[in-house]
Amino acid sequence: LGLKSNSGALVSSAQDDGPGKKAGITAGDVITQVDGKDVASPKELARLIGAYSPGKSVDVTVWRDGKSQTVKVDLGKLPISDKQASGDQQQQPSAPAKPDTLADLGLTVTKSENGKGLVVTDVDPDSAAADRGIQPGDVITAVNSAEVNGTDDVTKAMADAVKSGRKAVLMQITR
Numbered sequence: 001l002g003l004k005s006n007s008g009a010l011v012s013s014a015q016d017d018g019p020g021k022k023a024g025i026t027a028g029d030v031i032t033q034v035d036g037k038d039v040a041s042p043k044e045l046a047r048l049i050g051a052y053s054p055g056k057s058v059d060v061t062v063w064r065d066g067k068s069q070t071v072k073v074d075l076g077k078l079p080i081s082d083k084q085a086s087g088d089q090q091q092q093p094s095a096p097a098k099p100d101t102l103a104d105l106g107l108t109v110t111k112s113e114n115g116k117g118l119v120v121t122d123v124d125p126d127s128a129a130a131d132r133g134i135q136p137g138d139v140i141t142a143v144n145s146a147e148v149n150g151t152d153d154v155t156k157a158m159a160d161a162v163k164s165g166r167k168a169v170l171m172q173i174t175r
Contacts, residue, residue, distance in 0.1 A: 025071040033061035117141040142172040
């Protein structure tokens with residue numbers, strides 16, 4: 001939706017070019033339902049929206065100025081890459097990128113349009129990544145301060161962390 005929420009389903013900011021803002025959702029709104037399904041938290045909101053296909057219209061109910069309002073939101077499409085995420089095979093420039101996975105993290109990703117970072121296209125709702133708030137549309141730009149341009153970069157940074165005796169990595173994400 002291009003929205004960021006931090007307490008319940010309170011919208012704390014809306015991307016200027018995001019579908020939520022285009023539909024009139026603003027910072028301070030509390031999202032209470034998506035197509036009649038209750039939204040209990042930002043994680044639940046991400047899960048509900050993630051179940052819909054890009055381009056679909058959904059009714060989003062928000063609490064604003066002491067009353068409930070419903071707005072229709074046309075879900076956006078995630079950016080796609082011109083190349084397959086595996087890097088060793090090329091597709092025609094007009095073909096969408098083949099999603100790649102970071103299965104251990106519960107993430108499906110694809111290279112960003114500009115080649116810098118990995119766009120999260122799917123998050124396993126039962127994964128540690130979901131528990132830490134990673135959402136579809138996030139762009140992983142670095143892991144432990146090392147630039148990320150493919151899944152191999154993430155795997156290497158995680159392996160280096162394990163070799164150093166660390167049990168966690170720091171991911172820098174653009175949302």
